[in-house]
Amino acid sequence: MAKLPTSARVVIIGGGVIGCSVAYHLSKLGWKDVVLLERKQLTSGTTWHAAGLIAQLRATANMTKLARYSQELYGNLETETGVATGFKRNGSITVALTDERKEEIFRQAAMARAFGVDVEEISPAEVKSRYDHLNIDGVKAGVYLPRDGQGDPANIALALAKGARMNGAVIAERTKVTNINRTGRRVTSVDWQTADENGTIACDMVVNCAGMWGHEVGKMMGTNVPLHACEHFYIVTENIPDLAQLPVLRVPDECAYYKEDAGKILLGAFEPNAKPWAMNGIPDDFEFDQLPEDFDHFEPILEAAVNRVPMLAEAGIHTFFNGPESFTPDDAYHLGQAPEMDNVWVAAGFNSIGIQSAGGAGMALSQWMDTGEKPFDLGDVDISRMQPFQGNKTYLFERSKETLGLLYADHFPFRQKATARGIRRSPLHQHLLDQGAVMGELAGWERANWFAQPGQTPAYEYSWKRQNFFGNVADELNAIRNNVGMYDMSSFGKIRVEGRDATAFMNNICGGEMDVPAGKIVYSQFLNQHGGIEADITVTRLSETAYLVVTPAATRLADQTWMQRNVGEFNVVITDMTASEAVLAVMGPNSRKLLQAVSPNDFTNGINPFGTAQEIEIGMGLARAHRVTYVGELGWEVYVSTDMAAHVFETLHTAGQDIGLKLCGMHMMDAARLEKGFRHFGHDITCEDHVLEAGLGFAVKSDKPAFIGRDAVLRKREAGLEKRLVQFKLTDPDPLLYHNEPIIRDGNTVGYLSSGGYGHHLGAAVGMGYVPCKDETVADMLGSTYEIDVMGTRVKAEAQLRPFYDPKGERTKV
Template sequence: MSTETPPSRADTVVIGAGAVGCSVAYHLTELGAEDVVVIDQGPLPVTGGSSVHAPGIMFQTSPSKIQTKTAHYTSRLLSDAGVYDEVGGIEVARSEERMDFLRRRVEWATSYGLPEPQLLSPAEVTEHLPLVDKDEILGGYYSPTDGRVDGIGALQWYMEHSTASFYGNTEVTDLDVSGGEINAVETAQGRIDCERAVIATNNWGYQTGQLAGLDLPIAPVEHQYVVTEPMDELAGVESSVGDNTTGLEVPGDRSIAEYMSEGPHQPVGRDQDHSLYFRTHGDALGMGSYNHETLSVDPEAMGKNSEEHQASVRGFTKEHWETPTHRGRDKSAKQAFDELLPATQDVEYEATENGIFVFTPDGMPAVGETAQVDGLWTGLAIWWTHSGGYGRILAEWMENGVPRLPSGPVDTGGIHVRRFEPHAGEKDYFVDRGAKRYEQVYSIVEPRWQPDDHRTLRTSPFYHQQKELGAEFYQSGGWETPQWYESNANLVETYEDRIPDQDGWQGINRSKIEAAEHLHTREKVSMFDMTTFSSIMVEGEGSQAFLQQVCSNDMDLDTGQVRYSLLLNEGGGILADITVVKLDDEEFMVTTGGGNSPGIHGGHLEDEAPATVSVHVEEGAKSTIGLWGPNARLLLQRCTDADVTNNGFPYFSAKQMYVGDVPVIALRVSYVGELGWELWAPTEYGQRLWETLQDAGEDLGVRPMGGGALSSMRLEKGYRLWGTDIDTDSNPFEAGLPFAVDMDTEFIGKEALETAREKGIESKITPLTLDDSTDIMLSGRPVTKDGDAIGYVQAGNYGYSIDESIAYTYVPTEHAEAGTSVQIQCEGETYDATVRDEPLFDPTRDRIIK
């Protein structure tokens, strides 16, 4: 630890000495990194950021596996460091809907390995939290390893146990970026040349990114917290308030840092029905509230510390504490606390704050190397709860090329800084979406929930036809994507006897039309809008050799061949599944999914490409229709002079041809397990392509098909979905994709796969079907054997063609044999299920290759 002037050079500069920056530095040096420098604009360790005004409460359970895993790692790390109070955490329910939610908490905790999650009766809650009025609650969820981190103590521990050098009162004034890479960090104390840098400035993340020309979508929001005067009900508990920050430089109100350093002696608590949480501070009580309208802060106006002002704290706004301003809550924070904790009704507050922390548009962290600047990494939108885990993940990623925790590789699709769409950096957009995520922090969010702001940002050329057909639009990556079409409502009657009712939580925001579209496609022909999918053009001298280097499959292709392959990281984890089309000598089209795929997958190819190879991500440049079903060939042949017979256009081949007068690249592939093609055309031709196929196929029963049908059809065939079934936390052998790997070729990740194959595959993806229920299983729910969790649901849907409910999961190989009986816990129910061989539908592929 140092307080002197920073050096003029370092291998790595970490910008920000809060929870994340200190964690990254600690873990980098633990992994052997040398010459790591950490700088912060504030004093050390009380930097003036959210790490030192936060109450440090850590609730580990999340519907997200990576959020739960990083939280648990953080709690274990800081517990071993002696700066974590493992007092347990209790979330109470004041409604039946919330009790259902708490049952989900138990299921998520069980799935992701948290110890001893349990539901409590009201009386059991008050045994742990005697201030709670048991008549106000229906029960609670208890996680015994939840607790509270001493923020200042943890920062000091990191600094003392890392070989990195730390420099406070060092303001970053610029980032020297040229040639597409980071060269130096400019500070008020001088320039630091470096090979890589990490932006860990959280509340200032947007401003720091701007110094490098990046529009990072990091939205600061105010959040209220109060600490009461000493309470008679907590009398007898020792308190060291007044001595906790002795000798430390503290910007702004010292009482905030004093109270945040005071530990709890009872479990930390949450009342999510009213967006509240609480913990003891010695003989006082701290109460936090999301129960107010979103108070967004201009990300360009975060400000700086002073003796009177902590930059990440705003003045307490009493009206937001005492008046109900949250549009989803009918009581103010004070009203709700007075009811739940009656002893707080007349107490005075010793400390108050509107503290600032940040949200991204989807509420998840932004981690990884930026696409625009080589060597510039981010660790943003991360709270104390997950900071240790993400620091470890980022350090492993930077040092070894594989994001991982000690428990193994982690999935990065939902946290990667490259996942954001081109529009996400527009300030109004990410501030509005960040505000929505703040509003939802403690809300019960329905399955398939959709935002209502910033819609119709991205529409395919088919959008107006789809509106006329009554499309129910969902937003994905900013695109408006039909989930089903009301014009197909008349199909429900046709297939009514094959469509079971879906009630309860699993049936929310679903339509029987999705099932009807599924079954119709199996019998007739449908058009699916694939415009959200992306093409990546790879061209130039050495293109084939380059693709061989990054692709797990053999890329020795003839013109017109199509091959399914994977992109792997150095650890053999799946970065992407892709389709590679050879159009001509040294000219290839790589296709991948939508959403976060273009930024992550395209960015990876751009990073790896040599100077002679051009990689161009054509996000939105092509409009694409998936034409699938038994009548697909007959319909397509009516529209083209090209030979589309099985001999003339075999499965997994491609042609550049015309459909009507529209030039297309036609791929004979299918993501639904039916005869069909993907038709890729320049966007300006999209509307004509739709009209041509629609007019030609009217008598053949052609219909539009939405994403709901695609989801259930692909699951029947066992086709993988990146970010759901496969990601960087699984290798191809575990994921059941050995056919996408040619071990006779050389590619990134091969060495790791050889090691994995020699070691033996410990887990394997497998389909399950329910024995006696038509309910749909939801992701993240535990799969058990003899009462022990052996996996969790990756994806679930109803297989309307096979008349069974399907769930995909990874299980230990000893349980992966077909016929094995297991159970799935979902929505408080236990379902008997059976392991099955895949694919469940058309295992001989007769329907695809005919």
């Protein structure tokens, strides 16, 4: 082994395909002091036994971009490094055995076209023509992606490692990291040990690419990397004479995938009930190891496979393989800067799709590390989406039983996780259950998504069509639009900013004007240097030196981390107050009437106009009423300390019976905000969406002194917009929209919906999406003919820049 340096710009821990990709891409960017440490031998953890399937299409445009980059990279690596990667584009076929799965894969095909991926919907006969060995009994349809492929996992990793070395990186095998030294929020050095010696490398940055060891290594750095290893099974047949090259075949309804390789068939499984492994830690000597066979566990998959691909009955089994793979709580990998530390980065937890993800993930992380900014929106995989409690080992053990199987489960809209539930509960949780609440989960929070009617089973019945709660949401929205409804918003993040520099700090980090009177509420964004949106928030000034920042539940940690990393010299204290207060939203034309029935305070426009908060008495308790809305109606968000939350709920609910108060859920809120054109962070607005192009210029006060993103706002105002966020309403009331459906303008695909849902009050599905508009007037844009591609069928749509519901915003101000 070459002598290791005593200092480096970055130390990468882990020599699987991900670590090798990060080393390769950093060295390609010109980083010279790159050191990769591998405890045993390169690829010896999980990379060596990966199936090597390389697909293009992922759930979002940016994840698809990364997967396609991986393909292109692997196609060129052999020429660059001389190491054969085995990469070939033999295509892939996914077949549906049910009508619901057919709709899912056809919707995915439409999405693929919007993302620029070659795709073809094919009949059972066409499936048979491309995969003659398949028994097509029960096959409803298929989707064919001609440019999908497969490769040799270990050689791909070794090619990346060689490319990194060719550009100056140092890669040390059989070198175990024994300790990571920290000062405050920074790692200062990494201690290492081999069989013969030990040492320390001082470093500017560390990257956790430790795969299924990532959780343990994360703890060494003081960071949370939630993942857990599960047993993953496949068999490889004996050689099958005259077996020609075949596409990769996926039969998700039977939890199976098939890959032809060197005249043999590999049959792999993502079974619904997985087997977590190594609850007490991974053995220290683990290297190229297999786990004990469990044929009983695999037998149902094999039985279905022999029926589906009959030649398997004649082929002997050469290998029965059981090896571990790491899975995360939400089946998305972890990438990015760890929230807890300022120089620790993560690329781990790839949920058995590490080979197809590694090239793109390594490229994106390296660019992020090089510039200090995300190269594009990576919210799907950003490690900051993980909540601290999700590092709990028992939680990870229970959740991992489900997440492996979810890869091939029906991905129904609104599908909820079934395992590891009930961890974070609002103080009103049992009250809501007693009233028929059907709970969903977000960031561990149990939230009422809809309310069952008396006699209705309070549970989801999943479908791609109108689900069993469709009418319930319509009734809840009707109450909000025409009378009064109430819903629990306690899960939303609440971050208190306090100190002598609070106003200056908030004005620097927010696009809006924060030097406002106490009690004023400001809708604003955190912007990055490119004018992209890092957070979408409301800010309430509580006093001369204190503000309350309210964020989406899922982004509270990310938003607070952004604030902490931009504190600089400002003298402020930033505190997560989410659990300290419950929030009840009281919304609708009769919301004022209900509040006046339970409180002596004045809720009229003269005392409590829109965008202001006031301390109130309510029942026999105290609260703070914020006059603001996410549903487009007159209403208040009532903030109450958790000890009095149940009393306030009971007071409002009892008084509301006289005027028809209806309890509502999160599905109603989403339908209402879509009708009103309110943006949803992570879908409609992200870090790569310019605040002006998102239609939120009204929330930016660029005449105030310098703030983060100000120059980018001024440049865009001068140069003009290149795209606009447009609202759409289908002219046919029957089709349903979810998101990612292609937008067709004058016959050409120009984008896709960033969000979609059913507008019950409007009587049709509605959505939003960006449409290119460079050098165009608004009249040009809206004068075009628009259609939305729903499962391969083009449906006419109306297009507007203003909301379809209450375009002037009059209902909130009455």
